[in-house]
């Protein structure tokens with residue numbers, strides 16, 4: 001068995017350029033299918049030149065039109081363009097292995113797989129990303145990851161950004177893998193006094209039911225070998241390592257915005273409790289002195 005056969009097989013189905021409302025660079029949204037679950041996992045890619053091996057590989061009866069429509073093109077699409085592999089305006093041309101059909105690395109068109117690349121492996125959070133929940137920092141972390149990938153350096157923290165390159169893998173594992181319905185029940189238990197770990201356990205779920213293997217396969221498919229991983233979660237750092245195909249070469253902290261500037265970011269009793277539980281029970285690498293509110297006891301619930 002080869003090392004890679006232990007990981008789920010992923011295939012990028014489509015990629016499209018997304019001009020953004022933030023004034024930052026265009027991003028490229030990649031949608032993946034896999035052989036492990038039936039969810040549509042995503043990769044938000046900063047940098048036109050970070051290329052999915054499975055998307056770009058020449059397929060049977062592939063036409064240039066097929067390739068442009070699925071997003072396997074170089075440079076930028078424009079009305080009337082006929083070739084996916086050549087962008088005449090920018091003088092870019094992709095090369096393929098004549099036997100395997102695989103994209104051949106070329107420094108003019110493709111991000112060097114050896115580059116240290118800013119990466120975030122994010123898990124879906126409907127509440128934090130869509131309905132302005134102040135129970136967690138997922139929405140803020142998603143925005144912050146994208147911001148850091150767009151900039152060259154963040155003055156407040158001295159964090160070196162991606163300067164237009166980076167990947168946010170977006171995994172559909174809502175509620176640390178327990179799903180939205182169970183997460184909503186966990187929220188009610190939290191209002192009854194449980195912390196986030198206790199609530200999961202009371203519902204007979206593990207504290208964290210997530211699996212990052214599909215995320216690893218997606219990063220390997222995007223030909224990222226050396227990840228500067230944006231996280232405070234030690235478990236994720238361990239899980240993102242898959243040498244020699246994928247190495248976590250650096251951990252870049254996700255500092256809550258409110259800790260950097262008390263006028264910004266999320267302020268709530270719930271977020272204090274959420275962060276405290278991550279630090280005290282899940283070993284998160286956050287170093288602010290624990291002056292957060294103390295979680296109430298839930299012995300009566302357990």
Ligand SMILES: Nc1nc2c(ncn2[C@@H]2O[C@H](COP(=O)(O)OP(=O)(O)OP(=O)(O)O)[C@@H](O)[C@H]2O)c(=O)[nH]1
Pocket residue numbers: 121122123124125126135136138141173174175176177178183186187196200230231232233236254278284
């Ligand atoms: N079960 C449960 N899941 C939650 C709760 N709050 C947030 N989540 C989920 O937790 C996950 C957030 O994980 P990440 O943003 O990857 O954060 P992390 O693993 O804690 O670590 P970082 O990389 O440091 O941010 C998402 O799947 C959320 O839906 C909660 O109170 N209960």
Ligand SMILES: [Zn+2]
Pocket residue numbers: 125127128129136137138139
């Ligand atoms: Zn969340």
